[in-house]
Amino acid sequence: MRNSIFICQTYFHIFIAVLLNIKNVKKNDLIIFSEKNDKLAIDDQLIDRLIKSNIFNKIEVIDCSEFKEQKAYKRILRTLFKIRKNNVIKEIQKYKEVYIFNDISSIGKVINRKNIKYNLIEDGRDCFRKKHFEKNISQQNALKRIVKKILFGYSLMGESKNIKKIYVNNLEDTYFNHNIEECNLDNLLKGLGKEEKLKVAEIFLNKELKEHINNSIIILTQPFFEDGILESEDIQLRLYKDILDRECVGNTFLKLHPRDTLNYEKIINKEKIIQGDFPIEAINLIPNLNVKKIISVSSTATKSIANCSESIVLGWDYLEGYKDHE
Template sequence: MIKPSFQLSKLTYYEINIYNDWTYMGYFLRSNKIYYNLLEDAKDSFKVLDNYVKIDYKKSLLHKILGFAFETLYFHGKSKYAKVVEVNDDLVEELGINKDSALILSQPLFQDAMVDTEDIQERVYRDIIDIYCKGLEVYIKPHPRDTFNYEKVFNDVKVINKNLPIEILDFNPYINFNKAITISSSSINGIDIVDEKIYLGFDWLKRYVNDSL
């Protein structure tokens, strides 16, 4: 006799959250009449479910013939066991849609010994803002290794979570920046959500070489 390798009791968990319900997990939950919350998995498809699911399950002939057996085939949030279909647009709201904006891709300049102090690193990015971001709302995307506290030092900028790969923003058609600026981050080459890309290069840092003397 083959024993199931996975068991999930209705009494074990107060809430069950899954990111798509067309997988074996979704089938398991529906087959066992277990209710769940369906959360957006970053494809943004749950906002336009009618484009993907054309069948009105409850009015279909198969539902009338198969009854509950057909219920296990419902997915994309159409099952009665999907209590909630949650779409998270927090990042879009945070970035601000349809605003004139600039994106700065920072680097750990002090940590990588490209400048001598964190104060100089602050000056580098303050100068970039003053020269290239006039009249624009400024967003800084720190490098994952960059420990500089931009939120504390720059009160007039918004800081994007440094652990978020900037390339992910390319998948959202509502996000666009007038320009992106960086010293030498290769990430600028991997995004198309900007009208203008400004690659300053290491020569930009030469003006700060003697600042600590």
């Protein structure tokens, strides 16, 4: 039987997978999967750095983002077909353990259809906390959830009967109450040696980043329009312009979410935009970094930065004033 395999769809997933595998002598395999507006599978530079890091035995890339411009039914069918035809997916039952972060994605659905037993790792830091998860559910379309339940047997992360164990950042106040185990990000970072920290930093961080963001205010964007929570791109731009106008004192940056494709140069200078090609949690690896303030609407990453003087989560209610805005 083969060692384990990790299935990643975001930069945060890759970050956690790297931290979980960096000390392993027996190397595990990695699948990098993308669909719709995901950018991970087409980030050749990141993939090259992962290969050079020699942390994983084999890295398989499944890019279905190429179908994003097609009509929904064609995109879904072609995505599912491409996943099923992949040789690693065909033999995924041969792995000792399967770890996935997003089991409601297309690749998660294929694995569930094959009745593969797997371990679910929290999709984002503390996103399985009871209050956050319930609020996230309330933002979803109820009819779509019912259809997914009928077609696939589950509609929410953590709901599938094929889950062996759920790994969460913090056991306190989690939405799930069975088969859960703690996999704490802070502890993973603290457990890194000096050379391991440098190795992880080389995978994710630009060397010039520290001098730009030291003593700064960082606003984390979220893809509310992409996720159907806000009605238009203009409303989302207005949301972040309002936050910038209120908080823009001194050195202020917008850190883009990896799935956020909006043109923020309409509201802030290009030099003040940090691209979404790394998880914000990775800046914990920068020695002697100090951040004045991190702000988001509801990102679970907001409170994940160790050397930050103030963390502000505006909350879901903050969006209400923008939802019906024309």
